[in-house]
Amino acid sequence: MPSISIKGRTMPQSPIRKLVPYAENAKKNGAKVIHLNIGQPDIKTPQIALDAVKNNQLAVLEYSRTEGSEGYREKIAEYYKRNNIHVQADDIIVTTGGSEALSFALGTIADTDDEIIIPEPFYANYNGFATASGIKVVPVVSKIENNFALPPIEDFEKLITPKTKAILICNPGNPTGYLYSKEEIQKLAKIVLKYDLFLIADEVYREFVYDNREHYSILQEEVLSNNGIIVDSVSKRYSMCGARIGFLVSKNKEVISTAIKFAQARLSPPTYAQIASEAALETPQSYFEEVKTEYVARRNLLISELEKLEGVKVAKPQGAFYCIAELPITDADDFAQWLLEDFRVNNETVMVAPAAGFYATEGLGKNQIRIAYVLDQPTLKRAVHILGEALKTYIG
Incomplete structure (x- = not known):
């Protein structure tokens, strides 16, 4: 059989997308998956x-x-x-x-x-x-x-x-x-x-x-x-x-x-x-002001809710629409997969991006996740609640 290139074998998987098969399987089994993993805004295109x-x-x-x-x-x-x-x-x-x-x-x-x-x-x-x-x-x-x-x-x-x-x-x-x-x-x-x-x-x-x-x-x-x-x-x-x-x-x-x-x-x-x-390019400045106001509100709610979770440390973003949260676990990849395969609250779960894939240094970010706050505030609040309940079960 012809061999694959070394470059191809060493090409890293996306930490944002590699869990997609588990998310799709969860959906096929009737669960609702709240996507905190990808920076796809729900904001309307101009x-x-x-x-x-x-x-x-x-x-x-x-x-x-x-x-x-x-x-x-x-x-x-x-x-x-x-x-x-x-x-x-x-x-x-x-x-x-x-x-x-x-x-x-x-x-x-x-x-x-x-x-x-x-x-x-x-x-x-x-x-x-x-x-x-x-x-x-x-x-x-x-x-x-x-x-x-x-x-x-x-x-x-x-x-x-x-x-x-x-x-x-x-x-x-x-x-x-x-x-x-x-x-x-x-x-x-x-x-x-x-x-x-x-x-x-x-x-x-x-x-x-x-x-x-x-x-x-x-x-x-x-x-x-x-x-x-x-x-x-x-x-x-x-x-x-x-x-x-x-x-x-x-x-x-x-x-x-x-x-x-x-x-x-x-x-x-x-x-x-x-x-x-x-x-x-003809989009009025008011569009961006409204979007910024919404993202600030989402950020504030997300950080406030995450800080309520025992053992969670979070950095406060000053721009974009992402944050890194450090969890009281040792393996965020395993936790993220477990969320999709085994954990539900009212038949809902969350999909997060394990942060180790955002580092080049081996071993860093293993207990961190990236969250994209591109969803409406009620959904974000519900997602953090699910995340908190999941941590209790996962650690417990």
Whole structure:
């Protein structure tokens, strides 16, 4: 029998999706599963985006330009300028989701066996993209005790080698909800300039920042013109996860011209999705204010309810719509599977994402879970109640 590649065998499973078969089986057996495991918002997509596709009169669904339509990229540049990020249309490549943007970025800046430093826990698919690109993830640990703040710069410096090509952050963070401050971004800017590295920032949750804080982009730092790369997406901003439209943004012309070669290999981003995403740029600011107000209320309720559970420790998110909770157990993978297979309250159970898959360091996060607060408040409250009852039974 032909053999599978080493790369394929070492490709990590998604901690977010690997429990899906157990959830589907629970549903087949009549149980209701409350999904706390995935960042699929229940917020309605702006009607203006849906209507742009519904009412379009295209006679031929053609390829678009490899880097995305010029008109759309010009409007994206205007969006960034409204957010104090001054880039031009030629600094932007439209991609098939933020995932492809990150894949292009890694392919552009790093070769096989090169290294990327990432504060952990981090979005689990970073591990997957790195494996696919033959790149080594070098983790620097952030801790729940200080809300997953940026680790000391000295911790980064200890890890830099001749193979190091970049530092990658997510801001606000998935899975932690941590928001890096302007001062923390400036610390990172200094270190990447000192060692001539790239700083890649996944900024897909830019709009979702709470408690009167402001998002500070890496490209607001002029000194990062040649070192900064933004990965972005419409998925969460407009609750358009199925559109699969993202952006790679950099003022470094060589980065963009190289990334376009990767983009040419996949021809073009999807045409209808660009039409919807371009229309979404006309979404009024009131939409985001309403969404933020709702997420703040959900976050506050979730944290309040989790803090009532004996032995549970939780970090308070400042952005995005995730939090990490540390449970009084030893194996969150086993607990999450048990929830789906064996535990019910009024024939309901919950699905969570075990957090070990958001770490690169073996053994970390084993007693943690990621919760996505993308459901309405009554459902969230009921889910935490079920989680609390489950812990009593599981431990007891």
